[in-house]
Amino acid sequence: HITEDTSDLLQHVKFQSSNFENILTWDGKLESAPDTVYSVQYKTYGEGEWLEKEGCQRITRKSCNLTVETSNLTELYYARVTAIDGAGRSATKMTNRFSPLQDTNIKPPDVTCIPKVRSIQMNVHPPYTVIRARNGHQLTLENIFQDLRYHFNLRINHTYQMHFERKQRKFEFFGLTPDTEFHGTVMICIPNLFKESAPYECQVKTLPDRTWT
Amino acid sequence: QEFQFGPCQVDGIVLQKLWQAFWAMKDIVQAQDNITSVRLLRKEVLQNVSETESCHLLHALLRFYVNTVFKNYHDKAVEFGILKSFSTLANNFFVIVSKLQASQEKMFSTRESARRRFLLFYRAFKQLDREAAVTKAFGEMDILLRWMEKFNQL
Structure with missing residues (x-):
C-alpha cells in the first residue's frame, strides 16, 4: 500500500502573535488549487481532545484568529490544520507547543x-x-x-x-x-x-x- | 538573584541564563514530544503551593530532573547538538538541589503534602514509555522555570 506524499499541500503551520493577539497562519502549495480547503483545530497542552475552531472549518484563506481560544497565559497550546484539495488528497500539520507568554511579540508603544x-x-x-x-x-x-x-x-x-x-x-x-x-x-x-x-x-x-x- | 522557597533561601541563580538556555533548544526538544494529551507538570502539581511546601517540592522535582531526566537525556542532547544548553541547565539544577538539601531536611511540617504533589508528577511520568517520558519532562522545563520565577525576591 503506497501512501501518497501530500506534504506539499501544507507548510509552516505556526502562531503569529503580537501583544497576545494569536493568529494561526500556514502556507499551501505554491500553485495552490483554489479548491483546497483548510480546517483548524486547537487544544490545551495536556488535554486529550482536539476542538474545532468555529469559523475556520473548510476555509480557503490561510489564517485563523485563535486569540480567544488561547488567552490563558498560564496554559500552553497546540493547533493543527487539515488541508484537503480538489482531488481529495489531504494533509494535517501541527504547530510547535505555543506559550502565549513566551512567544508573543511586543508591539511598539503608542x-x-x-x-x-x-x-x-x-x-x-x-x-x-x-x-x-x-x-x-x-x-x-x-x-x-x-x-x-x-x-x-x-x-x-x-x-x-x-x-x-x-x-x-x-x-x-x-x-x-x-x-x-x-x-x-x-x-x-x-x-x-x-x-x-x-x-x-x-x-x-x-x-x-x-x-x- | 535571590530566591526564597519558603524557609529555604537560594542565592546565585541567574534565571535569565536558564531561560536563555532553554529557549535555545525549546522547539527542537518539544518537537520530539508528540504526546500532546499528557502534561506531567500539570496544575495539580504546581498550583497553589504554599511557601513552606515549595522548598520540599522544588527539591524533589529538581533532584528527579538531575538524577533521571538529565541523566537519560544526555545522549539525545549530543545527538541534537544542544549539549551547551543542556549542560547549563543540568549544572544549575545540580547546584540548586545541593543548596536546598540542607535546609529542606530540617523541615517536616509540609513534607507529606509536597510529596503527594511530586507523586502526581512521578506517576504520570511512569505511565509513559521511558524515552517518551524523559523527552516530555525535558520539554516541560519552561513550566518549571515559570513556577520558580514566582519565588524570585526582586
Missing part, C-alpha cells in the same frame, strides 16, 4: 511627543492588550510583565544621544536648544523574557524662544 521651548516630553499611552482579568478588566502589558521597562531615547546630533530606562510611562528630556529638530524613540523592554518591541519614532522640533522678542 506615544505622544510634546515639544516645549527647551524640552521634549514623551507620554506613552497605556499598552492595553486583548487579555482580560477575571473581573473583565482589560490588562496592560505592565499588568502582565512585572519587569517591563520603557527605553526613552533622544538623538541630539549625529554623535550624541540621550538614553533613559524607566518603569514610568512619562519622561521629559530637558536642556534642549529651542527651535531645533530632534529624533526621539521609545521602546518597550521585558528583560526577563528577552523581549523588546520595535521603536516608536517621533521627529519633533522644540518651540522658538520668544522671551526677548
Whole structure:
C-alpha cells in the first residue's frame, strides 16, 4: 500500500502573535488549487481532545484568529490544520507547543511627543492588550510583565544621544536648544523574557524662544 | 538573584541564563514530544503551593530532573547538538538541589503534602514509555522555570 506524499499541500503551520493577539497562519502549495480547503483545530497542552475552531472549518484563506481560544497565559497550546484539495488528497500539520507568554511579540508603544521651548516630553499611552482579568478588566502589558521597562531615547546630533530606562510611562528630556529638530524613540523592554518591541519614532522640533522678542 | 522557597533561601541563580538556555533548544526538544494529551507538570502539581511546601517540592522535582531526566537525556542532547544548553541547565539544577538539601531536611511540617504533589508528577511520568517520558519532562522545563520565577525576591 503506497501512501501518497501530500506534504506539499501544507507548510509552516505556526502562531503569529503580537501583544497576545494569536493568529494561526500556514502556507499551501505554491500553485495552490483554489479548491483546497483548510480546517483548524486547537487544544490545551495536556488535554486529550482536539476542538474545532468555529469559523475556520473548510476555509480557503490561510489564517485563523485563535486569540480567544488561547488567552490563558498560564496554559500552553497546540493547533493543527487539515488541508484537503480538489482531488481529495489531504494533509494535517501541527504547530510547535505555543506559550502565549513566551512567544508573543511586543508591539511598539503608542506615544505622544510634546515639544516645549527647551524640552521634549514623551507620554506613552497605556499598552492595553486583548487579555482580560477575571473581573473583565482589560490588562496592560505592565499588568502582565512585572519587569517591563520603557527605553526613552533622544538623538541630539549625529554623535550624541540621550538614553533613559524607566518603569514610568512619562519622561521629559530637558536642556534642549529651542527651535531645533530632534529624533526621539521609545521602546518597550521585558528583560526577563528577552523581549523588546520595535521603536516608536517621533521627529519633533522644540518651540522658538520668544522671551526677548 | 535571590530566591526564597519558603524557609529555604537560594542565592546565585541567574534565571535569565536558564531561560536563555532553554529557549535555545525549546522547539527542537518539544518537537520530539508528540504526546500532546499528557502534561506531567500539570496544575495539580504546581498550583497553589504554599511557601513552606515549595522548598520540599522544588527539591524533589529538581533532584528527579538531575538524577533521571538529565541523566537519560544526555545522549539525545549530543545527538541534537544542544549539549551547551543542556549542560547549563543540568549544572544549575545540580547546584540548586545541593543548596536546598540542607535546609529542606530540617523541615517536616509540609513534607507529606509536597510529596503527594511530586507523586502526581512521578506517576504520570511512569505511565509513559521511558524515552517518551524523559523527552516530555525535558520539554516541560519552561513550566518549571515559570513556577520558580514566582519565588524570585526582586
